[in-house]
Amino acid sequence: MHIDDLETPVAVVDLDKLAANIDKLQGYLDEHHIANRPHIKTHKIPAIAHMQMQAGAVGITCQKIGEAEVMARAGIRDIFLPYNIIGGKKLERLMALAKTINLSVTADSEYTVKGLSEAAHTAGIELPVLIEFDSGGERCGVQTPEQAADLAWFISCQPGLKFGGLMTYPTNDKTDPFVQQVKALLAPKGLQVERVSTGGTRGMWQTHTHSQITEYRAGMYIYGDRNVITSGAMPQEDVAFKVITTVVSRPTADRGIFDGGSKTFSSDLLGLTGHGLVVDYPDAHFYGLSEEHGHVDFSKCAIKPSIGERVTVIPNHCCVVTNLFNQIVGVRGNSVECVWDVAARGLLT
């Protein structure tokens, strides 16, 4: 099928660029002896996870148990779930998963650790638990090296658990000193920090400048988006993920309306102005979103699109856009080569 025969709006992935992006980061991390553990939140597609594993990833990262369950069923055997897993049913599912694959998780509180310990002990397994620390993201995570060291010791004393190392996001100047301080605090107790996992596509090419990192989790690097381009981590020509829309209305001389809105592109701005980069009309301003309409100002474009014209957009944030589609279409040049179900989407628990 020709790409022009796809009904719009449609999310397409350039398979050659996808493969090149996977290889490029793997090559970089291999060169610096850093384990690659890509985050599948971006694609949620088992076939792409297998491409990442075949390229050399040590395993994958998932954010929810439901995602990990899908990936495990599809044959991925090493999964990191950097999330505080809380609640009886979730812990039951987690332990069922831990019996079938190499699974590791994170915690940032004694509350989470106690729940994990009880469930792991009951299940008769030893679960590696990494400690999440806050390197400035102000999300989860212990706040100080002392808290991290105390929690590491606590984990090491709990039945069913094993202290697995440290994890944070984002990676920045605070990362190395924090890790070094935790190591210094734990050394007298004989506890090693064997694994230090950080992540982020925007800073991926600086990973080797942080001496303490042993493992890297990037997600968006496979696709790219307007946010990644703006960060300087990927040139526009390497972006593999795009949304093709159709102009369904030209109500005024300057205004054009796409057949995709907030239910296609999401409302994520990530600090950018506008809702995407209109590839065919780089001077267009994609200024507004209804749920199923995109509002675009073409006033600065010398030539403006006609009704019925297909226009390609690089979204602001690929992760939340793929999450809105049931399927993603793989293309090579102008030919459709495959259609992938976004199998792990909508699995919020």
Next chain:
Amino acid sequence: MHIDDLETPVAVVDLDKLAANIDKLQGYLDEHHIANRPHIKTHKIPAIAHMQMQAGAVGITCQKIGEAEVMARAGIRDIFLPYNIIGGKKLERLMALAKTINLSVTADSEYTVKGLSEAAHTAGIELPVLIEFDSGGERCGVQTPEQAADLAWFISCQPGLKFGGLMTYPTNDKTDPFVQQVKALLAPKGLQVERVSTGGTRGMWQTHTHSQITEYRAGMYIYGDRNVITSGAMPQEDVAFKVITTVVSRPTADRGIFDGGSKTFSSDLLGLTGHGLVVDYPDAHFYGLSEEHGHVDFSKCAIKPSIGERVTVIPNHCCVVTNLFNQIVGVRGNSVECVWDVAARGLLT
């Protein structure tokens, strides 16, 4: 099952409030002899569409053909699709649908009308086409009554089509004068404007103050959200739709982290500050979103939640939140009564 046994994040609908909201708008529109044609974009669930029909709706409104196909398969026999349907495959699907149910659509250009005419004529049907006009929403729609009258005449001359009336969103002071001017322009040609369809939950209780409206399309009125509360159209106690989250981290004295982020709540702000109303902690500020984490400032709350506590949130915009869930749970009091697939979600074409 008790509501507390649901894994979080979970989207729940209070079935009593849902029924009351459906009845309340139906009663109001009945009283004023305005046809009720609810927009299913909010729920995308056939069972709720049937509740709306049983309450007295003349039909439903869908925004995409895929949604209409799901609803038609579920037995809904009258669907309005207020969208410029463009492209060969979509027109084929549209005509297949039009052969099985009462279907009407909109257009705002000769381009769209020509495509509809060719497809309808080939299919051997007569399709009602309403004209979308721009009442200030600055989305699609013809700009002037003269353009509307010209397009109405154009539609009436095309094989396979029938001029079906006028449609706009939002409803405001421009609506009545625009319709009256179109009527005056069309009267000499013998064309009637039999149907005038407008919509919007925020302004729904003012519908009767617009003399020209014959049909109303509201979507969010069944659920309600923070945006609808703020508009004054619904008191908080009538809101039927909520998201239950769990506090998975309390990294600092004031910060709490929910187990739902932009892939649960969307990033829609709709002019509001923050990402939702934290029902149990009304002084909390839900200030940030990661993809799977909600960032909340509890500094203004005298009592703050503990890790593991379940907290209920009224989202900013219910339509885009239901669109992120595969299933919605119907509850009565604290009991789970049903689980509905969001059957028409993700059908973007």
